Amino acid sequence: MSFARPLLLLALGFLPLWWWMRAKRLGRLAGTRMSDVRPAAGVTERLWVARLPVTLRSACLGAWIVAAAGPRVGAARSESRSEGISIVLAIDMSSSMLAEDFAPANRIDVAKQTAIEFVRARKSDRIGVVAFAAQALTQVPLTTDYQVLEQAIRDLKIGMLEDGTAIGTGIGTAASRLRRAPGKSKVIVLLTDGVNNRGTVDPRTAAQAAAAFGIKIYVIGVGKRGEAPVPTGQGADGLRYEMMLVEIDEPLMTEIASMTGGRYFRATDSESLRHIFQEINRLEKSTVEQVVYRRFDEAYRVPLAVGLVALALEIVLAGTFAVRVP
Numbered sequence: 001m002s003f004a005r006p007l008l009l010l011a012l013g014f015l016p017l018w019w020w021m022r023a024k025r026l027g028r029l030a031g032t033r034m035s036d037v038r039p040a041a042g043v044t045e046r047l048w049v050a051r052l053p054v055t056l057r058s059a060c061l062g063a064w065i066v067a068a069a070g071p072r073v074g075a076a077r078s079e080s081r082s083e084g085i086s087i088v089l090a091i092d093m094s095s096s097m098l099a100e101d102f103a104p105a106n107r108i109d110v111a112k113q114t115a116i117e118f119v120r121a122r123k124s125d126r127i128g129v130v131a132f133a134a135q136a137l138t139q140v141p142l143t144t145d146y147q148v149l150e151q152a153i154r155d156l157k158i159g160m161l162e163d164g165t166a167i168g169t170g171i172g173t174a175a176s177r178l179r180r181a182p183g184k185s186k187v188i189v190l191l192t193d194g195v196n197n198r199g200t201v202d203p204r205t206a207a208q209a210a211a212a213f214g215i216k217i218y219v220i221g222v223g224k225r226g227e228a229p230v231p232t233g234q235g236a237d238g239l240r241y242e243m244m245l246v247e248i249d250e251p252l253m254t255e256i257a258s259m260t261g262g263r264y265f266r267a268t269d270s271e272s273l274r275h276i277f278q279e280i281n282r283l284e285k286s287t288v289e290q291v292v293y294r295r296f297d298e299a300y301r302v303p304l305a306v307g308l309v310a311l312a313l314e315i316v317l318a319g320t321f322a323v324r325v326p
Contacts, residue, residue, distance in 0.1 A: 001299065004070030011065045015058055022054070056314040063307035071303065072296035084124040085284055086142055086181035088174040089115055091156060092192035092222070093133045094165045098158055099193070100241070101228035102270050110270045111191055111222060112153050118189075118277040119149050128177050131156055134164030134198040136173035142181055166199025167192055171206035171217065171256070179213050186215040187262075187284055189277075193222040195249045207256040216262040218280050221248040224268040 003009065097108040105113075119127055129139040129152050137160075140152045171190065178186040188210065196203050210217060223246040230244045250264070257264040263283075267273035 001071055001073050002296070004072060006069060008065060008069040012062060015062055019058070053314045053318045056310045056317070060307045060310035060314065063303040063310065067300040067303040067307065071299040073299050084126060084144075084183060085122075085185040085187060086126045086128075086178050086183055087122070087187045087189060087284070088128040088130055088142070088177050089118075089153075090130045090132060090136075090170045090174045090188055090190045091115065091153075092165060092167075092170070092194065093131045093156060093158055093161055094194060095158055095163050096165075096193050096230055097222070099223065099228045099230045099244075099246075101224040101246070102273075105270070107193055107222050108156070108158060110273060112156060114270070114273050114277050115153050115191075116150050117274070118281065119146055119153070121278075121281050122146075126181065126183075128174075129153060129156075130170060130174045130177065131161065132166055132170030132173065133161035134166055135161055136166065136169045136199075137161060138173060138177060142177060164198030165192065165194040165196060166201070167196040167252075167256075168201035168203040168206040169199035171203060171210060172201045175206065175210040175213060175215055178210075178215050184214070185284065186213065187280075188215060188217045189220065189280060190217055190256075191220045191222060192253075193246070193248060195247055196252070203252060203256055204259070207259045211260045215260060216284075217257055217260040218262045218283075219253040219257045219264045220273065220276055221250060221253055221264065221266045222273065223248055 091111060093108070097111070098106050100106045102110040124144070126142040126144055127140075127146070127149055128142040129149065131137050131139050139156070140149055143149065167190070170192075171188065174188045174190070178188065207217060226246060227243045228246050229241040231240065232242045232244075233240045248266075250266070254264040256262075265276040265279070267276055
């Protein structure tokens with residue numbers, strides 16, 4: 001229970017003061033000398049009847065003060081609203097992503113698992129998936145159906161697109177998905193392990209277009225420093241691997257990120273890749289607005305009725321059993 005005008009309850013403090021002043025006044029009257037007290041014999045046995053009207057008047061005033069304070073009973077219902085962030089995961093699907101420098105798994109398997117963990121960490125964001133190699137393909141448009149997103153990421157396979165690394169095309173495709181997305185925050189998480197060597201769109205031009213639409217790009221360069229076992233062909237026992245130098249155009253990746261207000265990260269193993277995704281989660285948080293609705297039922301009728309009943313009883317008693325004699 002709460003009160004619409006709680007300060008009015010302070011008036012209840014005047015009731016004890018009124019009783020104290022009344023008792024003090026009656027004490028002075030009690031000291032009056034009487035020549036003959038025999039007519040008052042037996043009055044003391046009915047003294048409680050004489051006090052009833054005053055008690056009822058106090059109850060009436062107290063109940064009306066409570067009613068005037070506006071008692072109300074109700075409950076609050078909270079509702080969370082979130083504008084959310086629009087995010088596109090642009091994942092490199094070139095054959096070099098099969099390099100096994102993220103042992104015991106290769107780069108693409110670790111990237112897929114970490115991307116799924118990233119999706120699970122988001123709550124109300126719209127997320128899409130773009131796969132790119134020599135071309136770019138939208139696997140999932142922006143959605144909040146995280147189960148569909150997880151399954152789509154699991155289904156990514158090297159060889160589904162012509163081999164190559166068209167970073168500019170990947171950025172352009174992701175940006176086109178975000179261009180008309182609702183909300184102010186739009187992010188591309190670009191995950192690649194190579195150098196731009198395919199496609200007709202220059203990565204810098206694609207990044208400039210993304211920046212014009214207010215899209216930030218976080219670039220993750222995947223691959224350890226030095227050499228890594230990279231598949232070079234099919235042999236009798238499966239894929240043939242050769243130790244090759246890991247080449248990531250880090251100056252270009254850093255420039256792309258800085259042009260859009262994002263950041264460039266280098267992931268040299270599975271743990272560092274996981275930490276990078278966690279850092280992006282921390283940097284790009286959704287703003288949640290909590291709205292609280294309160295519904296109250298006015299409860300002044302009960303104390304008002306109690307006051308009326310007390311007043312009616314006082315009037316009846318004062319006119320019958322507790323008549324005041326002048």
